[in-house]
Amino acid sequence: MLKQTEGSRAVAEAVALCRPEVICAYPISPQTHIVEALGEMVKEGALADCEYINVESEFAAMSVAIGASAAGARSYTATASQGLLFMVEAVYNASGLGLPIVMTVANRAIGAPINIWNDHSDSLSQRDCGWIQLFAETNQEALDLHIQAFKLAEELSMPVMVCMDGFILTHAYERVDMPDQAQVDAYLPPYEPRQVLDPNEPVSIGAMVGPEAFTEVRYLAHAKQMQALERIPQLAAEFRSVFGRDSGGLLRTYMTDDAETVVVAMGSVLGTIKDTVDAMRQPENGGHKIGVLGITSYRPFPLAAVAAALKNCKRFVVLEKSLAVGIGGIVATDVRMAVTGMGLKGFTVIAGLGGRAITVKSLTALFEKATREELDLVTFLDLDWKAVNKQLEREKVRRRSGPVAEALLRDVGVVGARNY
Amino acid sequence: MSFQPVKFYQTGTFTVGNRLLAPEERSVQASAKRFNSLNSGHRACQGCGEALGARYAIDAAMEATDGQLVAANATGCLEVFSTPYPETSWQIPWIHSLFGNTAAVATGIAAAIKVKRKKGEQAQDVRVVAQGGDGGTTDIGFGCLSGMFERNDDVLYICYDNQGYMNTGVQRSSATPPAARTATTMAVGPEPGNVFGQGKFVPAIALAHDIPYVATATVADLRDLEAKVRRAMEIRGARYIHILVPCPLGWGTASQETIHMARLAKETGIFPVFEAEHGEIKSVLAIRRQMPVEEYLKPQKRYAHLFGKQPNVAVIARLQAMADRNIKRYGLLGQGER
Numbered sequence: 040m041l042k043q044t045e046g047s048r049a050v051a052e053a054v055a056l057c058r059p060e061v062i063c064a065y066p067i068s069p070q071t072h073i074v075e076a077l078g079e080m081v082k083e084g085a086l087a088d089c090e091y092i093n094v095e096s097e098f099a100a101m102s103v104a105i106g107a108s109a110a111g112a113r114s115y116t117a118t119a120s121q122g123l124l125f126m127v128e129a130v131y132n133a134s135g136l137g138l139p140i141v142m143t144v145a146n147r148a149i150g151a152p153i154n155i156w157n158d159h160s161d162s163l164s165q166r167d168c169g170w171i172q173l174f175a176e177t178n179q180e181a182l183d184l185h186i187q188a189f190k191l192a193e194e195l196s197m198p199v200m201v202c203m204d205g206f207i208l209t210h211a212y213e214r215v216d217m218p219d220q221a222q223v224d225a226y227l228p229p230y231e232p233r234q235v236l237d238p239n240e241p242v243s244i245g246a247m248v249g250p251e252a253f254t255e256v257r258y259l260a261h262a263k264q265m266q267a268l269e270r271i272p273q274l275a276a277e278f279r280s281v282f283g284r285d286s287g288g289l290l291r292t293y294m295t296d297d298a299e300t301v302v303v304a305m306g307s308v309l310g311t312i313k314d315t316v317d318a319m320r321q322p323e324n325g326g327h328k329i330g331v332l333g334i335t336s337y338r339p340f341p342l343a344a345v346a347a348a349l350k351n352c353k354r355f356v357v358l359e360k361s362l363a364v365g366i367g368g369i370v371a372t373d374v375r376m377a378v379t380g381m382g383l384k385g386f387t388v389i390a391g392l393g394g395r396a397i398t399v400k401s402l403t404a405l406f407e408k409a410t411r412e413e414l415d416l417v418t419f420l421d422l423d424w425k426a427v428n429k430q431l432e433r434e435k436v437r438r439r440s441g442p443v444a445e446a447l448l449r450d451v452g453v454v455g456a457r458n459y
Numbered sequence: 460m461s462f463q464p465v466k467f468y469q470t471g472t473f474t475v476g477n478r479l480l481a482p483e484e485r486s487v488q489a490s491a492k493r494f495n496s497l498n499s500g501h502r503a504c505q506g507c508g509e510a511l512g513a514r515y516a517i518d519a520a521m522e523a524t525d526g527q528l529v530a531a532n533a534t535g536c537l538e539v540f541s542t543p544y545p546e547t548s549w550q551i552p553w554i555h556s557l558f559g560n561t562a563a564v565a566t567g568i569a570a571a572i573k574v575k576r577k578k579g580e581q582a583q584d585v586r587v588v589a590q591g592g593d594g595g596t597t598d599i600g601f602g603c604l605s606g607m608f609e610r611n612d613d614v615l616y617i618c619y620d621n622q623g624y625m626n627t628g629v630q631r632s633s634a635t636p637p638a639a640r641t642a643t644t645m646a647v648g649p650e651p652g653n654v655f656g657q658g659k660f661v662p663a664i665a666l667a668h669d670i671p672y673v674a675t676a677t678v679a680d681l682r683d684l685e686a687k688v689r690r691a692m693e694i695r696g697a698r699y700i701h702i703l704v705p706c707p708l709g710w711g712t713a714s715q716e717t718i719h720m721a722r723l724a725k726e727t728g729i730f731p732v733f734e735a736e737h738g739e740i741k742s743v744l745a746i747r748r749q750m751p752v753e754e755y756l757k758p759q760k761r762y763a764h765l766f767g768k769q770p771n772v773a774v775i776a777r778l779q780a781m782a783d784r785n786i787k788r789y790g791l792l793g794q795g796e797r
Contacts, residue, residue, distance in 0.1 A: 060574040061567060088578045090570035094563065095606030102560035102603060106531060106567025109554050112574055114567070132556050236529045236552035236568060238585055245555040246542035 040217050046178040046208040047072030049215045050117075050143060050201075053182035055086045056223040057141075057189045059115040060230075061107035062091045063100035067122040068155045069205035070145035074117055097122035101129035101140075108138035109244055111235040113189065115140070119205055120147035123161045127168070130198075134169030134260065136245055137233065139192035139199070141185065142170075146306065146360070147205040148393040152444035156394020157205040158360035159305065163337075163369045169260050171199040171267055172338040173287065174305040178203075178213045183286030184335075186218070187274050189227055194270065195263050196233045202337070204307040204360075206394070218282055226281045264339035271336050289341040291333045292348050294320065298330030300410050301352045303345075303374050304359065308390070308397050309333040312358065315402040327410055334370070345377035354384035356409045358402075358420075360391040367417035384412055390420035426450045487518045487685055494521040494550065496528075501548040502540040506714025508704030508721065509537055509619040512678045513590065516617050516702065519685040521551065523692035524586045529572075531565040533591025533600055534558035536626040537619060559599035562607035565589035565614040573613070586692060587613065593620040593634035596701075597661045604661075608668040611696040615688075618661065618699070621706035629709040633659050636729075637781070638774050639761045641709070646764040655777060662733075665699040669738035672698040676732060678705070679722035683744055687734060694736075703730045711760020723755035728782035731789040746791045752779045 044052075051073045054062075062081065064074035078093075080086035090107075094100045097118050104114040118126065123144055133140050144162045148154040162172055173188060175181035181203040188199040203209060234244055248256060268289065275287040293313055295301055302312050312331050319327040332348045332355075334341070349355055355378070357371035366372070368387035375385050386409055391397045401421050408414050426447050434440045478485075487493055496517040503510035521528050529552045532538050538555045541548040556564045568587045575581035589607075591600055596618040607614055623641050624630040630643040637655040640646035644653040665673040671694045676684040684702060691698040705712060705720040712720055724730040725744065729752060732744035753775060756762040765771045786792055 061570045063567075088574055090574050092566065092570055092610070092612075094566075095609075096602055098560060099563040099566075099603050099606050102556060102563035103567035103570065105556050105560070106554070106564035106569075107571040108567070109564075110529065110568040110571030110575075112567075112571035114571075128557055129560055132560075136556070236554060238527045238529065238552055238583070241550060241552040243542055243544075243547035243549050243553045243555075246544045246547060247539065248544050252544075 040219065041214060042217055043212060043214050045072065046181060046203065046211050046213065047145075048076050049178050049182045049217065050185060050203070051076030051080070052217055053185045054115055054141075055080050056218060056220055057186060057227055058113065059086075059089055060112035061104065061114045062089060063094050063103045063114070063116040064091060065094050065097050065100045065116075065118070065122065067097070067119050069147060069157070069209045070117045070119040070122070070143060072209060073143055073145070097126040098129055101126040101133060101142075104140045104142075105129060105133050105136065105138055108133070108140050108232075109136065109234070109236050111230070111232045111237075113193075113230045114138075115142070117143035117145065119145040120149055120155075120161045123165060124149060127165065130165060130168050130170065133198045137196040139189075139196055139230070141188045141192055141199050141201065143185070144200050144202045145205040145209045146202050154393040155205075157207050158392045158394065159202070160361050160392075162200055162202045163361045165200070166338065166369065169197070170338065171197060171264065171336070173199065173201050174335055174337055175201065175203040175208065176307060176309045176333060176335075178208050178211060179215045179284075180286050181208055182215060182217070183278065183282070183284070186223055186227060187278055187287050191267065191270060191274055193230050195267055197260070197263050197267070202306070207307045216284065222281055226278065268336070268339045268341055287335060289334075289336045289344045290348060291335065293331040293333070295330035295332060295348060295352070297328050298351070299328040299353045300406065301330045301332050301349055301355045302406065303332045303334065303355055303357045303370070305334045305337060305370065306360070308358065308360065311397055311399060312402060315399050315406060318399070319403060319406060325407070327406070329406060329410065337370070340373045340377075342373075342377040345374060346381065349378050349383060350381065352383065354386070354409065354412060356386045356388055356406065356414070358388040358390050362389045362392060386414040387417045388414070388420055389417065395421065423451065486682060487522045488515060488681070494518045494526065496521050496549065496551050497541060498548045498550055500546075503536070504708050504714070506707040506717040507536075507540070508678045508706060508717045509592065509621060510540070511681075511717065512619050512684065512702045512704045513537055515678075515681050515684050516590075516688050516700070517551065517588065519688035520586070520588055520615065520692055523689050527583050527585045529568050529585055529587050530554070531556065531561050531568060531587070531589045533561040533595030535592040535595050536621075537590065537592065539626055558595055560603050561589045561591045561595060561600055562614065562616055563603040565616070566607050566610070566612040569613045586615070588615045588617060590617040590619065592626070593618060593622060594624045594632045596620075597633045597659060601661075605664075605668070608665060608670050608697045608699070611670060613695050613697075615691045615698040615700065618701045619704045620701055621704050621709060623706070623709045625706045625709040633657070634661070636778075638765060638778060640764060641761070651764040652762070662699065662701045665701070666735055666738050666740070668697070670697040670699065671695070671737055673735040674699070674733065675701045675703070675730070677703040677721035677725050677730060679718050679725060680732065680744060683732065690734070709761070711763070712758055716758060720755070720758065723750065726750050727752045727755045728786040728791050729755055729778075731785045731791055733789055740789065743789050743791055743793070745793055746786070749792065752782050
């Protein structure tokens, strides 16, 4: 059914259609509307046979989900940013135990300085936690990915994060096609756990394992993610046959057939990038041969599919909303690994940190530079060099130079915010 | 009151007279059909109070639930000595997740069971126990514990309190008493051992949550412990039992002294044994033969620095004052009933 709704509401309704049995809720922007909507559905009875638990922290949220999943219940929670970091120990535990929990991450920056706006630092910090990470480009895809996520998670006994850009998607009212219960039931079978806490067949779950088997346990987690590389496209195809639309998969290309320059990115910024590419391809704008590669499956990372998508280009730009301090890109590192030996020029662009708008104007200038291969290996899009240099100078002349973020904002001025 | 303490003792002794009881009132452990939920063959130290407490507590819970029990376990001695894969002493469904999240994991299990029952997918009712040591309960797991309490989740949480991080080599926890020597409150300097004025008594904090049931117990009064577990399993909602379990390794006591030490903790008033419902103390296990705290402190190497050539009378007096305060606060010299 077509409807105009908020991204968070759409995700909540999709999750409800998946018949979750235990939902753990803890507020953190920009995820909160999702669990609020689910809570309302449970309380009014629209979502029956579901326990909705207001927990005292994200650490508890994931821990309650662990207990519920181990006891055989389909379990869901949502978080973002600091919340994801606060639950990290339990995040690793859930994947280590092979519990198919599904969690929405409404991607948001990590402090300090505290910042509620969107970038991908939170879930990318959990790159190696053993969860599958799928990135939604649109609200439609966000809701569709949740339905696929439960199926993928439960088939593989592995938890899945569905990542959607905080505010940009979660708070955007857009048209979505909401599936009906029969469709979701046809696609998603009931949860059959591989291990369960059952008094009639008692098992010990989560005991200590020494060096004699630890590597094998870890390898099997890796092997399962490699299996997921095959299953994710199949699940997307099955999804199309039931729901009649393309959603998910490992990655998606746009105008890459003849592209000499390919921009690689994840999430909602792909829309802006595609608009920019459309314009740059116009003869009056230089007729640039430029295309786009959107990565949906960040973990497992589709090395072979990325290599195949980039095989015809001459250069690529990885534009990412994340920063690996001390080296540059996080996604870029993986993309570079994928194209090892292909002789491509690669550029890393750090953009949109802490919610800074990524504009067509900035992207156009950036991509034009990229086509001329005039970009630095690592570029910070729209970096205010004046403010940076002023702060560096301040730190040079004065030992007690104070909080960096405050000094920068004083320099930029509140009015400076208007630029973004 | 769920238990009458005096009748169980043989005249003039502290020995529990199980054989004086009617068969149906005898200890779960006295039955050949006991569950052995925590089976023999585990790796606990000789004289481990926690192993003893857990065996009685979990078997009592098993009997109360007709074997329909699931346990969540915090990281710690109990987890380590009972399980390294591929072996496990647990004859019940058991999960270890993390050090600090056991109460929350138990909440999740209880929620799952509730939904499965509601959906008719699970015929039998299954109850949930969470268990951990004092570190996993009073320190790192305290947030999750308090959350489980205030939501009144249907979980019995059992804390086996041996007053320190024994699994990692005897470090101080918030349950370590003043003056006790641990690896992080060393018996050196002008004020050796753990400092005064710190620490917390979590049973009192549990009471403040007004949860349906809070009790303390020791491994010296195992019938009392069993009765409290049984009572706890009759009740729905959040329940808490805090069991004092002496640790020969951490306390520096002989392994055959575990029960004796627990008894002395109770008889000196150092550890108040009581039972409460909905925030109100209903009964206490009265002191039978009051003893000065020295009797309790002296056999423990962790207090050895108090008993050199010049006994540290000032510190001993402060510890006696703490015991006296417990006696007064909980009415430990009374008849027990409140």
